[in-house]
Amino acid sequence: MITAEPRHLEARYDVVVCGAGPAGMAAAVGARERGAGRVLLVDREREAGGILWQCIHHGFGLHHFGEELTGPEYAQRCLQQVIDQSIDVLTDSYVYDIGAERRLKLMSGSQGIRVIDAGAVVLAMGARERTRGAIRIPGERPSGVLTAGLAQKFVNMMGLLPGRRVVILGSGDIGLIMARRLTLEGVEVLGVFEIMPYANGLNRNIVQCLHDYDIPLHLSTTIVDIRGRDRVTGVAVAPVGEGFRPDLGRAWDIACDTVLLSIGLIPENELSRRIDLRLDPVTTGPVVSSTMETSANGVFACGNVVHIHDLVDFVSQEALLAGRAAGDYVTGHRPPADNIRLLPGDNVAYCVPHTLSTDREHVVYMRVRRPMEQCVVRFGDVLERRLRYVFPAEMVNITMKPRFLENFHGDALRVDVLPR
Amino acid sequence: MSDEHISHYLCIGCPLGCRLEVEDDAAGDAVAVRGFGCRRGEAYGRQEHTDPRRVVATSVRISGARWGRVPVKTSGPVPKALVRDVARAAGAVALAAPVRMGTVVLANVLGTGVDIVTTRDMEQAERRSTPIGVAGLDA
Amino acid sequence: MLYDVAIVGGGVIGCAIARALSRFRLLVILIEKECEVGFGTSKSNSGIIHAGHHAPSGTLKGELEWAGNQMWDALDAELDFGFARNGELMLAMTAEEVPTLEHYYRQGVARGVRGLEIWDGARVRREEPAVSADVVGGLYAPTAGVVNPYEVCFSLAESARRNGVEMLVDSPVAGIGRDGDGAFSLQTRQRQVQARFVVNAAGVFADAVARMAGAGDFCIRARKGEEYLLDKRLKGLVRRTLFPCPTPQSKGILVIPTYDGTLMVGPTAAFVEDKEARTTSAAGSDEIFAAVRRFVPGIGERDCIAEFAGLRAVADGEDFLIGRSAQRGFINCAGIQSPGLTAAPAIAERVVALLREEGLAMTPNPAFESRIDKHVRFAALPLEEQARLAAEDARYSRIGCRCEQVSEREIIDAIHAGARTLDGIKFRTRAGMGRCQGGFCSWRSMQLLSAELGIPMTAITKRGGCSWIVCERDAGEAA
Numbered sequence A: 001m002i003t004a005e006p007r008h009l010e011a012r013y014d015v016v017v018c019g020a021g022p023a024g025m026a027a028a029v030g031a032r033e034r035g036a037g038r039v040l041l042v043d044r045e046r047e048a049g050g051i052l053w054q055c056i057h058h059g060f061g062l063h064h065f066g067e068e069l070t071g072p073e074y075a076q077r078c079l080q081q082v083i084d085q086s087i088d089v090l091t092d093s094y095v096y097d098i099g100a101e102r103r104l105k106l107m108s109g110s111q112g113i114r115v116i117d118a119g120a121v122v123l124a125m126g127a128r129e130r131t132r133g134a135i136r137i138p139g140e141r142p143s144g145v146l147t148a149g150l151a152q153k154f155v156n157m158m159g160l161l162p163g164r165r166v167v168i169l170g171s172g173d174i175g176l177i178m179a180r181r182l183t184l185e186g187v188e189v190l191g192v193f194e195i196m197p198y199a200n201g202l203n204r205n206i207v208q209c210l211h212d213y214d215i216p217l218h219l220s221t222t223i224v225d226i227r228g229r230d231r232v233t234g235v236a237v238a239p240v241g242e243g244f245r246p247d248l249g250r251a252w253d254i255a256c257d258t259v260l261l262s263i264g265l266i267p268e269n270e271l272s273r274r275i276d277l278r279l280d281p282v283t284t285g286p287v288v289s290s291t292m293e294t295s296a297n298g299v300f301a302c303g304n305v306v307h308i309h310d311l312v313d314f315v316s317q318e319a320l321l322a323g324r325a326a327g328d329y330v331t332g333h334r335p336p337a338d339n340i341r342l343l344p345g346d347n348v349a350y351c352v353p354h355t356l357s358t359d360r361e362h363v364v365y366m367r368v369r370r371p372m373e374q375c376v377v378r379f380g381d382v383l384e385r386r387l388r389y390v391f392p393a394e395m396v397n398i399t400m401k402p403r404f405l406e407n408f409h410g411d412a413l414r415v416d417v418l419p420r
Numbered sequence B: 001m002s003d004e005h006i007s008h009y010l011c012i013g014c015p016l017g018c019r020l021e022v023e024d025d026a027a028g029d030a031v032a033v034r035g036f037g038c039r040r041g042e043a044y045g046r047q048e049h050t051d052p053r054r055v056v057a058t059s060v061r062i063s064g065a066r067w068g069r070v071p072v073k074t075s076g077p078v079p080k081a082l083v084r085d086v087a088r089a090a091g092a093v094a095l096a097a098p099v100r101m102g103t104v105v106l107a108n109v110l111g112t113g114v115d116i117v118t119t120r121d122m123e124q125a126e127r128r129s130t131p132i133g134v135a136g137l138d139a
Numbered sequence C: 001m002l003y004d005v006a007i008v009g010g011g012v013i014g015c016a017i018a019r020a021l022s023r024f025r026l027l028v029i030l031i032e033k034e035c036e037v038g039f040g041t042s043k044s045n046s047g048i049i050h051a052g053h054h055a056p057s058g059t060l061k062g063e064l065e066w067a068g069n070q071m072w073d074a075l076d077a078e079l080d081f082g083f084a085r086n087g088e089l090m091l092a093m094t095a096e097e098v099p100t101l102e103h104y105y106r107q108g109v110a111r112g113v114r115g116l117e118i119w120d121g122a123r124v125r126r127e128e129p130a131v132s133a134d135v136v137g138g139l140y141a142p143t144a145g146v147v148n149p150y151e152v153c154f155s156l157a158e159s160a161r162r163n164g165v166e167m168l169v170d171s172p173v174a175g176i177g178r179d180g181d182g183a184f185s186l187q188t189r190q191r192q193v194q195a196r197f198v199v200n201a202a203g204v205f206a207d208a209v210a211r212m213a214g215a216g217d218f219c220i221r222a223r224k225g226e227e228y229l230l231d232k233r234l235k236g237l238v239r240r241t242l243f244p245c246p247t248p249q250s251k252g253i254l255v256i257p258t259y260d261g262t263l264m265v266g267p268t269a270a271f272v273e274d275k276e277a278r279t280t281s282a283a284g285s286d287e288i289f290a291a292v293r294r295f296v297p298g299i300g301e302r303d304c305i306a307e308f309a310g311l312r313a314v315a316d317g318e319d320f321l322i323g324r325s326a327q328r329g330f331i332n333c334a335g336i337q338s339p340g341l342t343a344a345p346a347i348a349e350r351v352v353a354l355l356r357e358e359g360l361a362m363t364p365n366p367a368f369e370s371r372i373d374k375h376v377r378f379a380a381l382p383l384e385e386q387a388r389l390a391a392e393d394a395r396y397s398r399i400g401c402r403c404e405q406v407s408e409r410e411i412i413d414a415i416h417a418g419a420r421t422l423d424g425i426k427f428r429t430r431a432g433m434g435r436c437q438g439g440f441c442s443w444r445s446m447q448l449l450s451a452e453l454g455i456p457m458t459a460i461t462k463r464g465g466c467s468w469i470v471c472e473r474d475a476g477e478a479a
Helices: A022-033 A050-054 A071-084 A148-158 A173-184 A203-213 A270-274 A312-330 B039-050 B080-091 C012-021 C060-069 C072-079 C095-111 C121-127 C149-162 C203-213 C282-295 C340-357 C383-392 C408-416 C422-429 C442-453
Strands: A012-018 A039-042 A058-060 A088-090 A093-099 A103-108 A112-123 A127-129 A145-147 A165-169 A188-193 A221-227 A234-239 A252-255 A258-261 A265-267 A299-301 A340-344 A348-352 A362-368 A372-379 A383-390 A396-400 A412-419 B006-010 B019-024 B030-034 B057-063 B069-074 B094-096 B104-106 B116-118 C002-008 C028-031 C088-092 C117-120 C137-141 C145-147 C166-168 C173-178 C184-188 C192-200 C220-230 C241-244 C254-257 C263-266 C270-272 C304-315 C321-324 C330-334 C399-401
Touching: A012 A022, A012 A312, A022 A039, A022 A050, A022 A071, A022 A112, A022 A312, A039 A093, A050 A071, A050 A148, A058 A071, A071 A312, A093 A270, A103 C383, A112 A312, A112 C383, A127 A148, A145 A148, A148 A173, A148 A258, A148 B069, A148 C442, A165 A173, A165 A221, A173 A188, A173 A203, A173 A258, A173 B080, A188 A221, A203 B006, A299 A312, A312 A362, A340 A348, A348 A412, A362 A372, A362 A412, A372 A396, A383 A396, B006 B039, B019 B039, B030 B039, B057 B080, B080 B104, B080 B116, C002 C012, C002 C184, C012 C028, C012 C149, C012 C340, C028 C149, C028 C192, C060 C340, C072 C145, C072 C149, C072 C340, C088 C095, C088 C121, C095 C117, C095 C137, C117 C121, C121 C137, C145 C149, C149 C166, C149 C340, C149 C422, C173 C203, C192 C203, C192 C340, C203 C220, C203 C304, C203 C330, C220 C282, C241 C282, C263 C282, C282 C304, C321 C340, C330 C340, C399 C408, C399 C442, C408 C422, C408 C442, C422 C442
Parallel strands: A012 A039, A012 A112, A039 A088, A112 A299, A145 A258, A165 A188, A165 A258, A340 A412, B057 B094, C002 C028, C002 C192, C028 C166, C088 C241, C192 C330
Antiparallel strands: A093 A103, A103 A112, A127 A265, A221 A234, A234 A252, A348 A362, A362 A396, A372 A383, A372 A412, B006 B019, B019 B030, B057 B069, B069 B116, B104 B116, C088 C137, C117 C137, C173 C184, C184 C192, C220 C263, C220 C270, C220 C304, C241 C254, C254 C263, C321 C330
């Protein structure tokens, strides 16, 4: 049920979706809904489902399926939809280039090197994790320094532990989830260290992963040294002050054998860069229109590859939209071009999509730069929504309707989040 | 109204994380819940104060599959105090592929009335994967 | 077995000497303390083949830099490790620095270095648009090049091995004695080795090795250099290796377009006491990025993907220490700091000559094979060639490392070529060197190692010793 391997791979597909995680699966379903005849889902793993298989905890599906599911259950639901829609799934295969006229080059463990022409392409490759080099933690380079997601793969798929005494850097959700997971596997989790003065992950995870297990959360603290020649033997941590500079005079040592890094996700933009898509410098994902089309004609993108989501439900929503747009594209239904640019203003890091059209309803996803309570999000003069609480770790969705824009004649809308 | 009768909780019913206040009376019974954004939140506040429960997600050993572990969860919440014991009980289970999602691997775990069930299908590992459910292609 | 020569140290110098000796009918053994050749200082080397005009005249460094530089084309033609003469620019940031450019220009010309030119600021910026407007001039040297130093080590070692040199890795030398009949007896972790002649190419530990044999009481100090690797998105930002005018202590902090195009910045230069500590630091990082921004403003910390440090072996007097010793048959080849990599082929020839002078009879090996099997770099092949290989073996078309586009088959080949660790795979194939730093591929490489070597995942290490990666839950452990 999980893997499906076409023995006969076509030379041309109406829509090819790169990545069969939650984004890719929903996009493929969306494309079929809109009448795309031949749809191909490609994934580099041996089974479709993406990162969800290792996300064995709850928190998925409340919005999209109306019930609370674990990651694997969500993946199975999506995969069943894919199978019901007669979508071809090619696993163990990797799209490494997209040439002119959407000619894709694939490396496939079963099909060799293949060239496939696509009427439309949907990029859904997800995200990768920030690594040690991104923040240049000083010290030695022993084994035992790894990202929380990789540790999650070892534990949940292979039953292998990353170590026995663990320090976690970053209070992002993946790190919090792993704090709990490792504790349940008998590993000593010595603490979670977060350089910001507030936690980065969802409150739910602070409670259920840290408070429940008495795992300390040290805010405004970071790792300033990693020790150990072959394997980690310990770290030094220190509080940070102005400009996030560590106060080394107040550093203290922690003996441990593992450092998990949960310091953020980046869109998997290897392919996006290779084909020279226009990228948003804040998200480092592609700039997309309201139909999730990138700067390359007929190339759409959705999910974490565009911007990092916190809820897979919104990934699926966004991906359905992209997939439907790809289906429309190949069946000749092209909606009117977008005519309004969204400009991130005060306390707005970015908005996706980057442009809107006055003739349709849109869901605009965005993130704030700083936490704020009792605030309001404003789209120019056309829309205002009150929010009780916003913080960077939780994406904000605002629905923009055509009637809000009836009397708006500009070509750009500034988006601000301001105190009331 | 003194503070010792007010406990604070973060609602975990959904990722919004409403801040709850639960006030109890001298007998320790919850008399008021404030701060919830939906009915589920109100119920959660009461529950968390009087009888905190958790759904446990973990993985159990499986042989004959591509991966060495298959993910499982408790079919409902168990008392928070039993979470580690539930995880340990799951650690003693060993399955063999193939398994279907929703298979009970440990019924009524520790007498809680809750089962531990698998959360995915897992096939037997093969040299080549078979084409399943793919229309219009050579079998 | 009595070897003719035991080489202590499998860095680029030891490997070059091993290969040079393999041209003769000799029993040679190369002894290396780490799990792979090159895993000491060499793999942290900047990879620059210096133009020939840097090292001071009247020194061994000066003599061997230009001689070595000229040997790299032939070496790459035989071993195909990848070498590009991309050129270098020494930059003057102020008018006062221009005489320094002229000094090095004259030094180079006197030595016979070809192609040196002094450019004004405008010409520098025309050729390298990313260079700062503050730069007033530059000394252009087309003879400079770049290599991947670990690929050089692997290639030299493979060629030596092919021609009969025995490789002994994971074997630090603990003691060196002398038997009654004058042969050296080396105690290593793995076994004892007897050899008529010994070459000491032990890098930062060459002083300790010499003292073991009573073959010298010189001192080798370690001068640490940190390097920072930048995201491939900056590939093509500069074409040539760029650096400011040198100081007596160090060539300064450079911007290096490595052979694969990834930009590297560094190194720092500071003596350290601990010869095992290859630590990076906040101060080092700050120093490097501040220095580099002065002449290439487009570079910032945001693009850093990895960092590492290496230890230069520095002898008293700062020159190479190559020569015979108080112990007949024991040749020291120590203090090989910059331009050591550049000079390596010439150093190897010098050591061979010294051994001959010491009485080692050398008859040429008629079966000497100068080439090695070209290892496949799948990502660099044209589509038709990729398709052909993939049709033969599907593992060529199964992705191993996504960031560097390394196929599964290349990783398996690396294991068959001797890689037993994650770093062994990384430095042979580049798998794990890209932006995700092994986040995607390291567990795959581990599974391949486990399958090919028949060992559990828990037995796989990053680079030998205690560098295990994963462990198992102890039986009966409480949650």
